[in-house]
Amino acid sequence: xxxxGLTDFQKESVELFINAAAAISxxxxxxxxxxxxxxxxEPQCLDDLTSTLQISRGSAHEGLxxxxxxxxxxxxxxxxxxxxxxxxxxxxxxxxxxxxxxRIEPHLENGQDRIHQLKKACSEETSVxxxxxxxxxxxxxxxxxxxxxxxxxxxxxxxx
Amino acid sequence: xxxxGLTDFQKESVELFINAAAAISxxxxxxxxxxxxxxxxEPQCLDDLTSTLQISRGSAHEGLxxxxxxxxxxxxxxxxxxxxxxxxxxxxxxxxxxxxxxRIEPHLENGQDRIHQLKKACSEETSVxxxxxxxxxxxxxxxxxxxxxxxxxxxxxxxx
DNA sequence: CACTGCATTCATTTTATATTGAACATATTC
DNA sequence: GAATATGTTCAATATAAAATGAATGCAGTG
Numbered sequence: 405x406x407x408x409g410l411t412d413f414q415k416e417s418v419e420l421f422i423n424a425a426a427a428i429s430x431x432x433x434x435x436x437x438x439x440x441x442x443x444x445x446e447p448q449c450l451d452d453l454t455s456t457l458q459i460s461r462g463s464a465h466e467g468l469x470x471x472x473x474x475x476x477x478x479x480x481x482x483x484x485x486x487x488x489x490x491x492x493x494x495x496x497x498x499x500x501x502x503x504x505x506x507r508i509e510p511h512l513e514n515g516q517d518r519i520h521q522l523k524k525a526c527s528e529e530t531s532v533x534x535x536x537x538x539x540x541x542x543x544x545x546x547x548x549x550x551x552x553x554x555x556x557x558x559x560x561x562x563x564x
Numbered sequence: 565x566x567x568x569g570l571t572d573f574q575k576e577s578v579e580l581f582i583n584a585a586a587a588i589s590x591x592x593x594x595x596x597x598x599x600x601x602x603x604x605x606e607p608q609c610l611d612d613l614t615s616t617l618q619i620s621r622g623s624a625h626e627g628l629x630x631x632x633x634x635x636x637x638x639x640x641x642x643x644x645x646x647x648x649x650x651x652x653x654x655x656x657x658x659x660x661x662x663x664x665x666x667r668i669e670p671h672l673e674n675g676q677d678r679i680h681q682l683k684k685a686c687s688e689e690t691s692v693x694x695x696x697x698x699x700x701x702x703x704x705x706x707x708x709x710x711x712x713x714x715x716x717x718x719x720x721x722x723x724x
Numbered sequence: 725c726a727c728t729g730c731a732t733t734c735a736t737t738t739t740a741t742a743t744t745g746a747a748c749a750t751a752t753t754c
Numbered sequence: 755g756a757a758t759a760t761g762t763t764c765a766a767t768a769t770a771a772a773a774t775g776a777a778t779g780c781a782g783t784g
Contacts, residue, residue: 412685413696420678427671429589431742445695450761460744465762486752486760494702496709511587518580525572535605536573542654543580549656549724556720557713564709591772610731620774625732646782647730 410440410456417443418457433459434467438476438492447480447489475502500561504554512550519543570600570616577603578617593619594627598636598652607640607649635662660721664714672710679703 410418418439425435436457441448454464468490471477475498480489493499522543526536570578578599585595596617601608614624628650631637635658640649653659682703686696 411689413682413689416678416682416685417699420675420682423674423678424671427668433743443696443699461761462745462763463743466743469762488761494699496706508587511584514583515580518576518583522573522576522580525576529571529573536603539577539602539654545724546656549721553717553720556716560713560716561709564705593773621731622733622775623773626773629732 411443414440414443430470431467433457433463434470437464437467438471441477441490441492442494447482447491449485449487449489451487453490473502474506475499496564497558497562501558504558508554512547515547519547571603574600574603590630591627593617593623594630597624597627598631601637601650601652602654607642607651609645609647609649611647613650633662634666635659656724657718657722661718664718668714672707675707679707 418436421439421442422432422435425432425438436459437453440453440457450461450464450468453459453468454461457464459467468477472479476493477490478493480491482489519540523540526533526540529536578596581599581602582592582595585592585598596619597613600613600617610621610624610628613619613628614621617624619627628637632639636653637650638653640651642649679700683700686693686700689696
């Protein structure tokens with residue numbers, strides 16, 4: 405993990421994002437990729453990234469695919485260059501929207517189904533249901549909270 | 565992973581929280597523990613939990629410790645019983661506060677230091693700094709966003 | 725103070741995740 | 755259409771995380 409030919413600024417950035425990645429349980433290679441792109445003005449191609457970060461082609465490719473999927477890196481075409489080049493997306497609004505869309509919202513849809521299942525299980529119980537009902541209501545309330553919170557976050561992100 | 569003697573309601577709850585745990589990168593045993601406590605009215609002791617969830621003492625103990633640390637389960641003393649008993653905390657306000665305090669805020673303090681490092685690295689560069697400055701500003705702005713968002717979330721959680 | 729019941733720890737094993745790099749696919753050039 | 759350059763996949767490997775359960779510690783009890 406010895407990056408050569410990087411400025412201090414770039415090294416710090418890579419470390420910062422490796423750390424941030426760990427905080428949200430994202431592989432270190434993904435953090436490193438974003439960190440390098442974030443701190444580098446010139447669009448980088450896959451070979452630039454693998455050689456400066458000392459990571460494998462496979463990792464770099466998967467990492468970039470992931471970053472692109474949430475909209476954290478953009479593909480740049482450079483005239484006269486066959487290789488694909490990448491730069492970091494830095495708009496908080498877009499980053500937040502992409503992350504929430506890809507990493508949070510899918511779980512919620514799943515959760516909705518499961519709450520429904522749970523409600524069914526409750527109504528099929530033969531015993532007294534007072535307690536279960538209060539828990540189902542609790543869940544429904546949490547769900548509403550999240551449904552409120554997400555748009556709120558997106559809107560707030562747009563202001564930064 | 566075959567839980568016996570559980571009502572459908574409890575089984576569904578355990579599955580739901582195992583899933584939710586995965587969504588926020590928390591071990592399945594932790595999800596299972598909370599799921600069972602959430603769906604069970606009677607306070608449970610460690611042996612109840614290990615036997616119904618079929619998980620080891622060690623796992624259950626660590627899991628409970630973690631859940632207690634963020635305030636997601638409460639320790640209950642029952643008169644005449646030496647064993648510790650546990651119930652689920654369901655107040656969204658407390659859950660959110662505990663989670664943010666233990667799992668998010670520590671990373672942010674760390675992040676603050678690192679942004680400072682980065683700023684220093686930037687000012688020490690000999691080359692033109694236009695680009696680096698814009699990135700440092702970007703980071704500072706993201707940081708402010710989070711500082712705004714956290715209290716906002718806590719406040720919103722209090723309303724559910 | 726020996727015994728018992730429970731909580732806690734931690735070295736090992738198991739399982740899951742990330743990384744690697746060679747093989748493959750696809751395009752471009754001559 | 756051969757040769758070259760680039761993007762993509764995936765089985766194998768390395769690494770990290772979680773789960774296990776026996777060993778330990780620490781009350782309280784007789």
